[in-house]
Amino acid sequence: MFEGDTIETLAKYSKFFALNIFGNSERNKLLIESGNHPDLYYLRTQENTIKKDEIGQLVHRMNQKPIESEYKVYIIEQFEKLTPQAENSILKFLEEPPEKTIAILLTINKSDILPTIHSRSQHILIQGEDQDRLNALESLSDSEKNIVNVLSLNVQHINEMADRFSLLTKEVVNFANRWIHNHPLVLIDMKRMLDLCDDRRDQELVLELLSGYIRQVLHTTIGLNDFKPFDGPMPEGNDIHPSKLSRMLEEVQNANKYLSFNVNPMLVFEGMVIGAKG
Missing domain, CATH: 1.20.272 (Zinc Finger, Delta Prime; domain 3)
Known part of the structure; x- marks a missing residue:
């Protein structure tokens, strides 16, 4: 779980983290930047909530075998937006993920996330970069x-x-x-x-x-x-x-x-x- 005060900075670091999991190659970098890496699922929404159906699509995608890399990575932006039903839906998947599957959960308001999710996460605090904060x-x-x-x-x-x-x-x-x-x-x-x-x-x-x-x-x-x-x-x-x-x-x-x-x-x-x- 990446915690911070600026979602732009967290998104940037999560993609950099994913790049280094896949292998820091020019091809992987281009695929991630274009949103086309087959082993990366990036979930974000402009809505106020992330619903159970969206988590279901993520789980389905992550249950498939990796194509380009040894690992699969999924990133959920503003994890605090998950509805209670969506959080409960993803909880078991976090506890028993498929092999070589890594979740990166981004949050700028960790108090709205279930304690059971926190207890199953490694927490990394990332302070927002000045320019990202000012731009936002x-x-x-x-x-x-x-x-x-x-x-x-x-x-x-x-x-x-x-x-x-x-x-x-x-x-x-x-x-x-x-x-x-x-x-x-x-x-x-x-x-x-x-x-x-x-x-x-x-x-x-x-x-x-x-x-x-x-x-x-x-x-x-x-x-x-x-x-x-x-x-x-x-x-x-x-x-x-x-x-x-x-x-x-x-x-x-x-x-x-x-x-x-x-x-x-x-x-x-x-x-x-x-x-x-x-």
């Missing part, structure tokens, strides 16, 4: 693209959010500034920020943005200029010091953990704010 972004400003790129945010999720990403980013920066300065109205800002979140993915994105912003403030505070996801001046003052910012980052990590345990998001973020006070 649709309507963001240059400053917003920089945030997504530097923090390696999930491009697919950002594109799905559309204008909400800009609104959420502004609220996160506003909240972070008030939190850093211990503003008495910070919990009100927190609620306004969370009201923009539709689901846990959005809440996890808030934590990624928060972590990135506070890290940038920390780098600025100690005189480093090597980490700049956000434009504009960073907060200053006698109440800002590295130990405080480090404690805030620890609380963001804890909040991420509690979210994964399905704790109520409002309680998670309230605990994060209160916990940072020590």
Whole structure:
């Protein structure tokens, strides 16, 4: 299972992986690039789901003997799109594949995949390449693209959010500034920020943005200029010091953990704010 934040990069690496399984020859390279390699089955869809029938076609193709190579390879792009029926259909095939058959499952949202699939996979994390990430972004400003790129945010999720990403980013920066300065109205800002979140993915994105912003403030505070996801001046003052910012980052990590345990998001973020006070 190739996990990452940019499907274009995962697709590129999966084809390179397949090429080296078949043999890194010019012929194999041309066949893969043209989508005509007889021993490679690449499943992708523009639909919202991958259905059981499509998995059935894949299984039928993979049960045939290889033609060009010693191995057969199938790649499923955005594996998280499989319906529950499709996942259950492919589970047995993953457990008992035909000889010399290799599956490469690509995902940018592994939390939507059955635990039984995860347990039968070898996981390889592949960070998106900068240009692939930037090319995939649709309507963001240059400053917003920089945030997504530097923090390696999930491009697919950002594109799905559309204008909400800009609104959420502004609220996160506003909240972070008030939190850093211990503003008495910070919990009100927190609620306004969370009201923009539709689901846990959005809440996890808030934590990624928060972590990135506070890290940038920390780098600025100690005189480093090597980490700049956000434009504009960073907060200053006698109440800002590295130990405080480090404690805030620890609380963001804890909040991420509690979210994964399905704790109520409002309680998670309230605990994060209160916990940072020590």
